[in-house]
Amino acid sequence: MNDNCLVNRGPRDRMIPPGDDRERLVCPDCGFIDYQNPRVIVGAVCTWEDRILMCRRAIEPRRGYWTLPAGFMELGETSADGARREAWEEARARIDIDALLGIYDVPAIGQVQLIFRARLLSPDVAAGPESAAVALLHWTEIPWPELAFPTVALALKDFHARQGQAGFAASIDLRPSGDGNR
């Protein structure tokens, strides 16, 4: 596979398949319909006492910037399973999830991010293959200008606002996003 291949092969014709009501990408060589739906990102704000686990990205996009352990949910796992897997893969962290912090929709890039709240079972964390470094940071040490994605800041602020609370409603924007729906 190279870029040329990606451009000139695979699903690349936009058409409305029979029985559907919107355009999909179809491969003219093999007939495959590439149904593209939003992808789920799962992750967690994980703490050890009053410090928050953060990871410095070793990969693009946003290499070198700081993020929470999070990534694409995979088939065969629950959303909480996925958040536990990502904490292990990115920070060698074992965690106990206690609540859903928020759902962060990012329609511009086709993502739904489910971010949980969790406690580390041990402060022994280490950079996984996709992290250049991991750190346990006090709230005052969070490198706000160096956060990888806007949703990282949103989740951190939602975490901070709910400290000491249990049984709270997850943060989610329920308002119409205004593309003329209904």
Add this chain to the structure above:
Amino acid sequence: MNDNCLVNRGPRDRMIPPGDDRERLVCPDCGFIDYQNPRVIVGAVCTWEDRILMCRRAIEPRRGYWTLPAGFMELGETSADGARREAWEEARARIDIDALLGIYDVPAIGQVQLIFRARLLSPDVAAGPESAAVALLHWTEIPWPELAFPTVALALKDFHARQGQAGFAASIDLRPSGDGNR
């Protein structure tokens, strides 16, 4: 496209792509990698006074059985937008969403279902193209043996348990699902 075509063409070779850590389906004809991730179902328990909007399915799977207005989230919308769109498409219902009722993971079929609580803006509802009928049912009228999917019953029971409540935690199973993850 027919069944034969689906079997013999398109992404069908299982292999681990370079830089990845799990098998994906790759098309030997065009090199396309079909990353399959869980898909998001969005829907709502919608009420008019003390009656709940339900739809009788006009399509497979589970044609003839009763469900909530819900369906695959599409690109370019938020999860709440998607639930509003599905209420319109399946029941010609305009709704006001007020809370996230629950997240229902169904890893066996690669789904994450986000079900909201909403009020109908009007009792004027009607079957959309994927519904054979729609109905506004009292709690005692819900056809439990004729529900289309197990998560429909879960969402209805979670709705019932939270009636009159606001600011509640969404229903979600946070426990490890037991495949040896951590």
